[in-house]
Amino acid sequence: MIIHTFALSKSLTQQIDQHFDPLFEIYAAQHQKHHIDLEALFDQTEVYRRFQEQNARHTLFTSGKGALRMISQALTLQDHKISVSYIGESAARDPQFTYFTENTKENILIKNFLAEQLHLTGEINALPHDLRLGALHQDIARARPHLADSTILFINLNALRWADAPAQSGNNPSGLTTEEANQLAYMAGQSHKNQFLVLYGLDHPHRDPHQLTLNSVVQILWYYQYAAATKPQIWPIPEDRRQDFTIESSMMSGNLQFCKDRLTNQWFHKIPFKLAPELAHHQWITTSYDEYQATANEDIPHRILEWYDIA
CATH class of the missing domain: 3.40.800.10 (Ureohydrolase domain)
Structure with a gap:
């Protein structure tokens, strides 16, 4: 509504x-x-x-x-x-x-x-x-x-x-x-x-x-x-539509997680730090394929890094 x-x-x-x-x-x-x-x-x-x-x-x-x-x-x-x-x-x-x-x-x-x-x-x-x-x-x-x-x-x-x-x-x-x-x-x-x-x-x-x-x-x-x-973006993405990607990065102590909705072709990234309960709805943020590629090439976009700062 x-x-x-x-x-x-x-x-x-x-x-x-x-x-x-x-x-x-x-x-x-x-x-x-x-x-x-x-x-x-x-x-x-x-x-x-x-x-x-x-x-x-x-x-x-x-x-x-x-x-x-x-x-x-x-x-x-x-x-x-x-x-x-x-x-x-x-x-x-x-x-x-x-x-x-x-x-x-x-x-x-x-x-x-x-x-x-x-x-x-x-x-x-x-x-x-x-x-x-x-x-x-x-x-x-x-x-x-x-x-x-x-x-x-x-x-x-x-x-x-x-x-x-x-x-x-x-x-x-x-x-x-x-x-x-x-x-x-x-x-x-x-x-x-x-x-x-x-x-x-x-x-x-x-x-x-x-x-x-x-x-x-x-x-x-x-x-x-x-x-x-x-045309809403359903979240969480249904399992039959979700494709997960994991990046091993020398810039972070753990792996970086991305996922894509194969139906809508929209990309998401999980902030690699546990957020406070009041910020939990931002644990996954919307990204783009270009940002995924940059991260995979050890060049995490500044836009994503600023989201890391909220942790």
């Missing part, structure tokens, strides 16, 4: 329904839709604080400015640590995400940054958990390991090119296409770890008389729903 929550101005509520309802009719038994007032956004705090007790996954689309503040407050009220992914043109220029990261330092294990644009970030060297816009354009499948282990996926609509989301702030002609954003949402939807998809940045709806932005948002939500309901 996925619960889709909309915290929008009253003028946008009917518009989003016109796009959402026809597409989601096929998943009537697998989703719920709720509208809440912008002033009631902080009433959602318990949903995000008690995420490990949830039997459903949640999406949130809001035109307000307080969503990430609410989520950061929720995370600081509990003891679990999570991984998050951010999709936007520049995290450093995003005051909502900046507030979130500054106030949840003790609650975040790994932060992934996807689709940032070099000319906006000013950071020449990408970090292990960065996957910039150009890299995504070249091979969007590289995003899967980043997204699949993230409890929360944040999407600022400025990650999309202006032509696809003219209601965003700014007018940047470069960015993700809606189709690419759909693919990223699909990857997150498949994940057995992801619990939340949060979309924000609907800052200037008056600039979008044709409702292209709302159309793009509903498509993103639909592909997230489709993946979760129809």
Whole structure:
């Protein structure tokens, strides 16, 4: 079950329904839709604080400015640590995400940054958990390991090119296409770890008389729903689909374990240290065939090594 929550101005509520309802009719038994007032956004705090007790996954689309503040407050009220992914043109220029990261330092294990644009970030060297816009354009499948282990996926609509989301702030002609954003949402939807998809940045709806932005948002939500309901990555992998690989590495005292789902062709790696009980769900992390090959050649990728640091 996925619960889709909309915290929008009253003028946008009917518009989003016109796009959402026809597409989601096929998943009537697998989703719920709720509208809440912008002033009631902080009433959602318990949903995000008690995420490990949830039997459903949640999406949130809001035109307000307080969503990430609410989520950061929720995370600081509990003891679990999570991984998050951010999709936007520049995290450093995003005051909502900046507030979130500054106030949840003790609650975040790994932060992934996807689709940032070099000319906006000013950071020449990408970090292990960065996957910039150009890299995504070249091979969007590289995003899967980043997204699949993230409890929360944040999407600022400025990650999309202006032509696809003219209601965003700014007018940047470069960015993700809606189709690419759909693919990223699909990857997150498949994940057995992801619990939340949060979309924000609907800052200037008056600039979008044709409702292209709302159309793009509903498509993103639909592909997230489709993946979760129809194409989920089953975990643990059924024995008849699982293929195990063991690597003897001079860099580690023990062997390194990988496995592949032969049906979905998705790869996983077992962190070679026993994690604390509250981190046990990260004992196996999503990887790629390229990362498996690099590890087999005694060149463990930095992205994996950073996961080792959580032990």
